[in-house]
Each structure stands twice: as structure tokens, then as C-alpha cells.
Amino acid sequence: MATPQTNKSKSTTTRKTPALKAPDAIKLLEADHKEVAAWFEDYDKTESDAKKGKLSEKICLALKVHMQIEEEIFYPASREALKTDQEEMVDEAVVEHSSAKALIAEIEMMEVGEDLYDAKVKVLGEIIEHHVEEEEKEYFPTCRKTDMDLKALGARMAARKEQLMRKLARPNGQAMI
Numbered sequence: 700m701a702t703p704q705t706n707k708s709k710s711t712t713t714r715k716t717p718a719l720k721a722p723d724a725i726k727l728l729e730a731d732h733k734e735v736a737a738w739f740e741d742y743d744k745t746e747s748d749a750k751k752g753k754l755s756e757k758i759c760l761a762l763k764v765h766m767q768i769e770e771e772i773f774y775p776a777s778r779e780a781l782k783t784d785q786e787e788m789v790d791e792a793v794v795e796h797s798s799a800k801a802l803i804a805e806i807e808m809m810e811v812g813e814d815l816y817d818a819k820v821k822v823l824g825e826i827i828e829h830h831v832e833e834e835e836k837e838y839f840p841t842c843r844k845t846d847m848d849l850k851a852l853g854a855r856m857a858a859r860k861e862q863l864m865r866k867l868a869r870p871n872g873q874a875m876i
């Protein structure tokens with residue numbers, strides 16, 4: 700007699716669209732910065748190679764995706780909105796990315812526990828810390844004063860981030876260790 704009644708008459712389709720939930724572009728980028736900074740701290744605190752391996756894999760993936768969405772979407776959009784003499788901030792950011800990318804590529808070729816592995820992760824953390832400080836203290840606040848459509852950019856970046864996370868993630872998590 701019990702009727703398998705569902706009372707869900709309301710639409711449940713409004714929740715899914717990432718575009719609607721996406722934060723503005725700068726908030727999204729700053730949340731990434733925070734997440735990665737916490738992982739660098741965890742790396743510094745642990746003695747376990749297994750943990751280090753997982754953390755550095757997460758760090759490298761997150762940074763690659765982050766830098767790519769900045770370079771594909773945020774940086775070009777900001778170039779359009781910034782004054783010509785402000786564009787050097789973007790140029791510097793791109794150059795800093797390339798140092799970080801080179802180091803990430805080296806780390807990804809290595810195994811945890813190898814000589815210089817810890818040092819490379821540490822230096823990567825320092826490069827990123829410096830870079831993040833410049834973005835958050837100078838570059839992003841300048842962007843906020845322009846007419847950049849940060850909501851629309853945030854939505855595009857959130858979607859692209861999701862796509863890249865899937866594409867760049869190694870097939871089975873911490874393979875290769």
C-alpha cells in the first residue's frame with residue numbers, strides 16, 4: 700500500500716550550471732592560490748615520501764591548470780582592459796609562469812626522494828609565493844578598477860579549469876611513484 704511517491708515536483712535543473720555558480724575571475728584565481736599555498740605548507744611539514752609525492756603531484760597539476768587558464772583567458776582579457784603602461788605587469792607574470800613551468804617539468808621527471816627533489820619543490824613554492832603576491836597586491840587590484848567583466852570571465856575560467864583538470868590529471872592518481 701505504500702506508495703513510492705516522490706514529492707520532488709520542483710525543478711532540480713537550476714543547480715548544475717557551473718556558469719551560474721562561478722565566482723568572479725579574481726576570486727577564483729585567489730582561491731587557487733590559497734589552495735596551492737596550503738599544499739606547499741603541508742609538503743614542508745611532512746617527512747613521508749608517499750605524502751610528498753601526492754602533494755607535489757597535486758601542486759604541479761593545480762599550477763599547470765591555473766597558469767593555463769590565466770594565460771588563455773584572464774591575462775589576454777586584462778591586456779585589453781589595462782592601459783599600455785600597465786601591461787608590463789602581464790608580461791612579468793608570463794615570464795614568472797615560464798620559470799615555474801620549467802621547474803614543474805623537472806619535478807615531474809623526477810622521483811620523490813631523489814637529490815634536489817625537495818629543493819625543487821621548495822624553490823617552486825618560493826617562485827609561486829612571489830608571483831602570487833604580485834598578482835594579488837598589484838595586478839588584480841588594478842584589473843578590478845577596469846571594466847573587465849569578471850563574472851563572465853570567471854564562468855569561462857571555471858569551465859575551462861574543469862576541462863583541463865580532467866585532461867591533465869594522470870590516469871591513476873599518483874602513478875609513476
Ligand SMILES: [Fe+2]
Pocket residue numbers: 728732765769831834
Ligand atoms: Fe595566479
Ligand SMILES: [Fe+2]
Pocket residue numbers: 766769792796830834
Ligand atoms: Fe599567474
